[in-house]
Amino acid sequence: MPASAVGGRDTKPVDMASSRLPDQASLDQIGRHDRILLLQGPNGPFFFRLASLLLAKGCRVTKVNFNGGDDVFYRSGDIIRFTQPMVLWESFLRNLLAGRxxxxxxxxxxxxxxxxxxxxxxxxxxxxxxxxxxxxxRPDYITLERGGVNADSPLGPLAMEGIPKLGNPAKPRKFQHSFRKMAAYSFWYFAGGMGGVRRYPHYRHHKPFGVHEVGQWVRAAYRKQVYRWQERELRERLLASDHPHFFLVALQVYNDSQIRVHSPWRRIEDFIEWTIHSFAEHAPAESVLVFKHHPMDRGHTDYAATIEACATRFGASGRIVYIHDAHLPSLLHRCMGLVTVNSTTGLQALFHRVPVIALGRCFYAKPGLTYQGSLDAFWNDPGAVNMKTYVRFRNYLVRVSQINSSFYADDMLLAMPERRGWNWHRRMPARLLCAFGLLAADTYSGRPWDIVATVNVLAAMLVG
Structure with a gap:
């Protein structure tokens, strides 16, 4: 963590030239307050470590825990456990705010x-x-904003004309094993949530605590290996030098509130149907539409049947492709344009000079930055990205909302010792159990069993 993010209150004289610039996003912005209430944080110890930093700066910190998962990672300090029905939360919160x-x-x-x-x-x-x-x-940044994030970001109503030109940010620090650590923290958070059901009888998580949810995440690990094998020819075709002209659609998580709250659709399936119909009716006949599955949704959903049915109904069979685990930057380098609802994948696409149309409420969907016309027109003339405008927006975005850190793998904030010395002969029984457990978890999915892919997946897990 940079010194500006973890140090004490700034007592240095204010430089008038720098004071005209927007504040650099940092944890210091929170530390300027005296009495702070933490609600739910990311899975893992980040909020506990944040509280330690704030306490060291002289702040008073109170934490509300809502479930057993919160208890696992935040176990000491001024903790209040909300165990009542959600209908009482507002009055509970108002009393807490006044009392503290x-x-x-x-x-x-x-x-x-x-x-x-x-x-x-x-x-x-x-x-x-x-x-x-x-x-x-992404990677190597976390977001911190006052007032809200994503569609509620204060960047949303800001016109490009009001964004100052800033220099390029410093080269960010890199973090290793973020996904692995996030998965481990999520496992223990979920286990704690299941174990604390009696203590928090009224709590409802956005991903239900239960064996079924565990099975879906286990299945996701298995499917990742299967798709890597099954889709190898499709990946080669899309990434070849003579690849077809294709548009890319970035799917979001099935229960993403950005879809339900900030888009015209209630379900991903509705967005898929709308997009395929528009493509079939208006896109050039030689073009292809590629749907990219969200990696965090691998074990929960499979839209193959929906996509195939829509392609058949709208006369676009053979022109619609569905892929799960292709390297996203490689796809972006080759596609003609990106269609999204409001995913931050759109920012990645702009970085790679790919025209973007955002169909939902989205903080970066601004004139001069993203395509402003209809989806029907986008297929034939997506335009080009104005890189000067993009760089101007990105530099401002990084300064006012991005902190060079990781919720899961920043050793300067989250020093977590790793266990070593787990010998091969000790790992093998666990690998066997894991491999066959993944296979069993996929049996209830209803998808056809690909024996060749399964053999290759098991071999990779046992030998690799």
Missing amino acids: CIDAIVVFGTSRRHHRIAVRVAESLGIAFWAFEEGYV
């Missing part, structure tokens, strides 16, 4: 019901509301 004289609320994501209520209460009382989110610029 809170002047700032901090959350991870603004779409969970208790966070949506909290932002409304904070606004009504004039209390600062800070929200973390996964980095808009």
Whole structure:
């Protein structure tokens, strides 16, 4: 973590030239408050470590735990456990804010019901509301904004004309094994949630605590290996030098609140149908439409049947492709344009000079930056990315909302010792159990069993 993110209060004289620039996003922005309330954070110890930093700066920190998963990673300090029905949360929160004289609320994501209520209460009382989110610029960044994130970001209503020109940000620090550590933290969070059901009888997580959910994540690990084998020829065709002219559609997680709350659709399936119909009716006959599955949704959904049915119904069979695990930057380098609802994949596409159309409410969908016409027209003339405009927006975005850190793998904030010395003969029984467990978890999916892919997956897990 940079010194500006973890140090004490700034007592240096203010430089008038730099004071005209927007504040650099950092944890110091939270540390300027005296009494801070933490609600739910990312899976893992990040909020506990954040509280330690804030306490060291002289802040008073209170944490609300909502389930057993919160208890696993935040176990000491001023903790209040909310065990009542959600209908009582607003009155509970107002009493807590008054009793502790809170002047700032901090959350991870603004779409969970208790966070949506909290932002409304904070606004009504004039209390600062800070929200973390996964980095808009990935990897190696996390997002911190005042007021909300994603579609609720304060960047949303800001016109390009109001964005100052800033220099390029410094080269960011890199973080290793972020996904692996996130998966481990999520496992223990989920286990704690299941174990704490009796203590928190009224809590409802956005991904239900239960054996079924565990099975879906186990299945996701298995499917990752299967798709890698099954889709190898398709990947080669799309990434070849003579690849077809294709448009890319970035699918989002099936229960993403950005779809349900900030788009014209309630389900991903509705968005798929709308997009295929438009493509079939208006896109050039030689072009192809590629749907890219969201990697975090691998074990929960499979849209193959929906996509095939829509392609047949709208007369686009043979022109619609569905892929799960191709390297996204490689696909972006080769596609003619990206279609998204409001995913931050759109920012990645702009970085690779790919025209983007965002069909939902989206903080970066601005004139001069993304395509502003209809989807029907986008297929024939997506235009070109104005890189000067993009760089101007990105530099401002990084300065005001991005912190060079990781929720899961920043050793300067989250020093977590790793266990070593697990010998091969000890790993093999676990690999056997894991391999056959993954196979068993996929049996209830209803998908055809590809024996060749299964053999290759098991061999890779046992030998690799």
